[in-house]
Amino acid sequence: MEKKIRRGAGSAPVFPGVLALLLVGGCSSSGSTANPAVAPAPAPVPQPEAAAAEPEPAALPAGLYTSDQASRGADIFQDVCSECHTTNEFRGRIFQADWGRRSVYSFYRTVRSTMPDDNPGGLSEQVYLDVIAYILDMNGHPTGPGELSAESPMREFRIDPDFGGRE
Incomplete structure (x- = not known):
């Protein structure tokens, strides 16, 4: 079967090749002893600004959730999550390697x-937040006076792999 080659949207434009030939041809002409005018350096081409990257979240501060909230999260994990998951999946080095540099919000959003x-x-927002508090607690993050809530600055803080959480 004979294949036909078509020039289309994926083919290289002809203009750069023609331009290269003209430049090479112009350079090879000799016979003129006059000094050619020095061409000015090309003006720098403005580069588009990179999309503003979301700043990397900071290490998790002390006290983003309460011990009561973590306790409720433990009960929910046992009743709901343990049907498919073990706590080992959400603590220690493996969990930190997967989630440590990501924000608490990213983890919350994924779980939810x-x-x-x-x-x-299908669960209430509070149930998801309580489970996240329990997982933070399993990883050794200290409790504080306020509960983790939808208004918490979860986007600003990461689950820090350098925290030294429990294994």
Whole structure:
């Protein structure tokens, strides 16, 4: 079967090749003893500004959740999450390697949009927040006077792999 080659949207434009030939041809002409005028340096081409990257979140501060909230989260984890998960998946080096540099909000959003497997997003916001508090507690983050809430600055803080959480 004979293949036909078509020039289309994916082919290289002809203009750069023609321009290169003209430049090479112009350089090879000899016979003129006059000094050619020195061409000015090309003006720098302005580069588009890179999209503003979201700043890397800071290490998790002490006290983003309460011990009561972590306790409620432990009960919920046992009743709901343990049908498919073990606590080992959410603590220690493996968890920190996967989630340590990401924001608490990123983890919360992922859990809320994908769990439970048979009803993603089907639990109350408070239930998800309590489970996140429990997972932070399992990783050795200290409790504080206020509960983790939707208004908490979760986007600003990461689950820090250098924190030295429990294993």
